[in-house]
Amino acid sequence: MRAAVRWRAVRVWLRAVRIRVRAALRRWYRRLRGRRGPAPVIYRWDLDKTYLRSDFESLRKIVRVPFERAEDKIDEPGVVALIQALKRSARDADGQAFVYFISASPPQIGRAIRKKLDLDGIDADGIVFKNQLHHLVRGRFRYLREQIGYKLAELLKARLAAPAGATEYLFGDDWESDPLIYSLYADLVGGRLDREALAEILVRLRIDPARLVEVKALAERLTHDDCVRRIFINLQRRTPPGRFRFFGARLVPAFNYFQTAVVLHLEGRLTLADVAAVGRSLIERSAYTRDQLRNSLDDLRRRGFIGPRGAVLLGQQLAAAAVLPDAPGRPGRAALLWRRVRSGRRVPGAEDGHDRAAVIDYPRLVDAWLAGGGRPGGEEVA
């Protein structure tokens, strides 16, 4: 009897020791991470057609845009949940995440845009607008629609002002030149594209000569750092994804923000709960069904952005979170937990063998770009 009491006391003491050791280890780990400080992450977003579902199909609709109230502006399905998740995820991991917007719209609509972001609960760290008045006053109407020089210059300025070692994720759409601008920027910053080659490309793309000078000057001040991890292109226009393959595996053409969230999860930027939140937002706010999300995940697997094993595991985890439909023969919680432990909490994703920043044949890409009227040329580049 006495031995039993003594044994129980020993067990209680052991438990207390275990808890204290764990807490000490946690404190030590936090201090260690805090000292090093995880590299900040910068998410740069295009505004129209990427964040906002802007409608520029007719002159009437273009004219209406400056007069739209913040309440009338419609965001792309899932984008608000995704940006909120990116911020939350960084905060939870004691890291820093910055969200910047670059828009080719005039600053006159800035007030409505800022109010819209406020209404959506987006904590933006900065927004840049294009000074259209500058071109309008000088009668340079051709440059009103010119985006490449403007965005490239703004991206370079932002890079020079960014904290050292910050990694970047870029978000654009398939309506205008985002894939090309982002790829040029990523390769220039990464040191894969020299300034002379860039100047040649920009001359061929007939950008504003004043911008060309500015871009060249900014490029000279740049320290090479392969900081752009991924470029996400929202296929709002449903451009065939095959047309983007010459931009390399770094560029992810995504049909919806659930697909984007999945890739960011594989990158370690979002937790599973965040992906589920984006999925849930699509279901609740945009009438997506769970089957449609499953199809979107499968599409991502077939296009090689997530491995087959990873897709199965993620599918099971998201089914457990009631975001995807139950797959037949779903394993139990214990099996799921074991798989999670075995995979080191990281879903096997986009194959590491994928050469994300493959050297892009820009002269041919630009040929195809120009032949395609300023859109991904597709087969012409093959």
Add this chain to the structure above:
Amino acid sequence: MGGDFAPEAVVKGVAQASLSTTIECVLVGNEARIQALLDTVSYDPAHIAIHHASETIGMGESPKEALRAKRDASIAVGAGLVARGRAQALVSAGNTGACILACAREFRMLEGVRKTALASVFPRQTEYPGQDQLALLLDVGATVRCDALDLVQFAVMGSAYASRVSKVSRPRVGLLNMGVEPFKGGEVLAETYRRLRELPTIDFVGNIEGDDVAKGRADVIVCEGLLGNVVLKLVEGIAEVVTGIASNAVKQKRIWQVGMRLLSRDIRAIARLTDYAKYGGAPLLGFENVFIKAHGRSSARAIENAVKVAAKAVRDGVPQEIAAGIRAIR
């Protein structure tokens, strides 16, 4: 994933359907090949699933032997998916015999139905404004010979399909025969005539002769499979011959070229009316599930329309309407 232009036409057709409708399609076939094709077209992945099947049955293969030898043929796998409830309708432009056989193996017949019927829509002359430009001819090849009860059931099935899909409230049903008199065509057709006449649920307009098929006398024309198939192929053959003669003639004389130019707008209008791509495909009636057989030469547009027809048949409850019709005559 069958048809003369498969898989390109099928994949493109489904891709178009994914953008223009909310129908969710499951493409059955070689996954890698399908995705490679999808990469080249605009599509919405939320509306497209792919189920891998490693084999296909060629248009010239013997259906029975091919289905026995190729367990993983796309048509067999597709029919299995529908039977298990993974999809609600099956569409194929492949080997007709293999399609019918695969459906017969996987699908359950509606209670009381003795034989299934393949129905084909064809353009016909309209008699009054607003009349549907299409009539339904069945059976066009699912059976060879039938008895009177089978033909009566075909009439009920055709009437149910036309009332649901073509929205004809009380479709007029005719019996394809060699004369309009009730006793013409032998015992089976005379008996069918008598039974249809007595059916209160069917608006029977009597016998229809060959020259009346393309006229607007009936919305549904019933015949046995052998005859229906001959009629269908004859019409297609004549259309091809006429087109061939016209294009050869045009090359011979300049005056004919000028005449053709002047008529080109009307010719295009006729071509649009008789374009099979516009009508999608032919339903196989009598099963609990919907099957739409698209033309072997189906283009992407034809496949897209076949998908829409299949979805409409499911949405409008065609099998349930047929089951109710069959119950009423038992």
